[in-house]
Amino acid sequence: MKRVIRIGGRQAELEWKNDGDRITATLAWQGQDGSSTRRLRYAEVEPGVYSLLDQERAMEARVTPGPEGWIVELAGRRITVEVEDPRELASRTKGFGAEGRQSIRSSMPGRVVRVLVEEGVRVEEGQGLVVVEAMKMQNEMKAPKSGKVISLAARAGASVAAGEVLVTLE
Numbered sequence: 001m002k003r004v005i006r007i008g009g010r011q012a013e014l015e016w017k018n019d020g021d022r023i024t025a026t027l028a029w030q031g032q033d034g035s036s037t038r039r040l041r042y043a044e045v046e047p048g049v050y051s052l053l054d055q056e057r058a059m060e061a062r063v064t065p066g067p068e069g070w071i072v073e074l075a076g077r078r079i080t081v082e083v084e085d086p087r088e089l090a091s092r093t094k095g096f097g098a099e100g101r102q103s104i105r106s107s108m109p110g111r112v113v114r115v116l117v118e119e120g121v122r123v124e125e126g127q128g129l130v131v132v133e134a135m136k137m138q139n140e141m142k143a144p145k146s147g148k149v150i151s152l153a154a155r156a157g158a159s160v161a162a163g164e165v166l167v168t169l170e
Helices: 086-094
Strands: 002-007 010-018 023-031 034-046 049-054 057-066 069-074 077-083 102-105 110-115 128-134 137-142 147-152 165-169
Touching: 128 165
Parallel strands: none
Antiparallel strands: 002 010, 002 077, 010 023, 023 034, 034 049, 049 057, 057 069, 069 077, 102 165, 110 128, 128 137, 147 165
16 A cells, blocks of 8 residues: 655655565655665554564654644654645646546545534535544545535444545535
8 A cells, every 4th residue: 555645844655565474664755865765564562652674673663643644753753744645645746626526435445433524514625524544544534625415425433445435525
């Protein structure tokens, strides 16, 4: 699974794979001196605490929700990490227009934590609609445009697959 993230305001791409007994993450970003890639293996040792292995060096990271994403404490430093919503990113980078009927889909498999709207209500662009949790991270699905909720398939506590329609706007 891939996600675009922002670390201290700089954009990076995070990809992680579950290889059965271990999870591998690859972080790629464009620095001032060119592109960099870092491969990590990690495991959650307790809620919010991760053991990281980077080229035979072991580290511990503590991850907590922050006001603008996640706060990662690593090697004595506090780093703010924001996870980009794939639909918002596509809208900014591809000139995607939010015209007509719009289906909001789960960007990852997970569980619906909260439903923030009801069928029939009007919503504004950027307003939160549904919160989906996956891999201990919560992702708020937001309205790509102002409109009316014409269909609400999301139910709190329900499991969802990647790409499953949660809300339809018109």
